[in-house]
Amino acid sequence: MNTEEIQQQKEQVQQIWKKRPLIISGPCSAESEEQIMETAIGLAKTGKVDVMRSGIWKPRTRPGSFEGIGVKGLPWLQAAKKATGMLMAVEVATPKQVENALEFGIDILWIGGRTTVNPFSVQDIADALRGVEVPVLIKNPLNPDLELWTGAVERIDRAGIKDIGLIHRGFAVYGNTEYRNPPMWHLAIEMKMRYPELPFIADPSHICGNREGLLGVAQRAIDLDYDGLIIESHCTPDVAWSDAKQQVTPAQLEDILNHIVWRKEDKENIDHAALEKFRQQINNLDDELVELLSQRMQVADNIGRYKKDNEITILQTNRWNEILEKAIAKGEKKGLSREFVTKYFDAIHMESIAHQNRIMNE
Structure with missing residues (x-):
């Protein structure tokens, strides 16, 4: 060419x-x-x-x-x-x-x-x-x-x-x-x-x-x-x-x-007011979730101090399995998948263990 x-x-x-x-x-x-x-x-x-x-x-x-x-x-x-x-x-x-x-x-x-x-x-x-x-x-x-x-x-x-x-x-x-x-x-x-x-x-x-x-x-x-x-x-x-x-x-x-329905990330010339209203609701709920998770970890810190003072191990497998199964059952009734609830609570559990481990080794 x-x-x-x-x-x-x-x-x-x-x-x-x-x-x-x-x-x-x-x-x-x-x-x-x-x-x-x-x-x-x-x-x-x-x-x-x-x-x-x-x-x-x-x-x-x-x-x-x-x-x-x-x-x-x-x-x-x-x-x-x-x-x-x-x-x-x-x-x-x-x-x-x-x-x-x-x-x-x-x-x-x-x-x-x-x-x-x-x-x-x-x-x-x-x-x-x-x-x-x-x-x-x-x-x-x-x-x-x-x-x-x-x-x-x-x-x-x-x-x-x-x-x-x-x-x-x-x-x-x-x-x-x-x-x-x-x-x-x-x-x-x-x-x-x-x-x-x-x-x-x-x-x-x-x-x-x-x-x-x-x-x-x-x-x-x-x-x-x-x-x-x-x-x-x-x-x-x-x-x-x-x-x-x-x-x-x-x-x-x-x-x-x-x-195929060819969706786009955003579209021009439409009223976004309704969407923004839903997004604000999500933002408010996310803020509440973060605040609740922070409070939960504060309780985990207290548990860590108690376990340290009484020489109790951090990981309590039977106790955690009970918590997880109850959460899964409740979540499924609320329309949440078993996979999501498991991943979500596993993440919370690992963060809680990290908090308690830090208390143990202070």
Whole structure:
């Protein structure tokens, strides 16, 4: 490309990168030139997809599985971009893959969950990206470790990449669950709060592992103010070479996107008086909660002094179990989940133990 074409490409990438919601879709794996082109044309016809994704290299858990078509699939994406005008995105796991992707004009790169778990691999990719202008999306690591995810962001940032985004693809846990990779929304929300300036995109396909749950997870993500979605789409998903159960046709994708209620963090030209009234009620209740918790800890201090004077241990397991079960029962009657009450009272208990421990060791 000449200088003018390169500049136009950069402007197009920046325009799409800033779009909200950002919709990314495409097959789990590139399988053939025909499959890529048919899927690309189908996605373009929806008028809703900004970026086409496709796996060229597929890091798999065990050997013997389909591990991607390799470099020969990159020209297929070039042709699909030329035919549809959509940007193209691929996953990279090694410096050589970064080099190959950039050589074929791939617009956006992403680092997968299997790579994010390894700081050495992320650093190798970061080194390969020095001096390059390309947006990089970083998926959460397979295991629920926000420090690994944060570390990957820091490594890519230090390589000089200006456009970094996050993909929430769920976390791997042992045993059967409702999801292929449980979302663990609380962890994703914490990461979103750490980096509020970075685009935050949900990956319902890898969270669900099936088509049936895609809409529900996508809606939950939008309700939590995610900036976009990445959903796998294939022209004939039932015969896909990888992850067939979680892929949908372009038409099915369009139907999912049409059924999502696209909420925003805030809207202009509406009366916020009612909302502000509720928020003030929340503020008042929060103030009361903090005051009550302070009073509770003062009582815990007194208990700590009594235990110290009478040589009684801090931890009283049976007593705490009774308190917790009563709180859970009462909370459930009031519409509070068992999980919430348990976490809330566990936090109070640990703070109480810390207060008593400090008294013990004065």
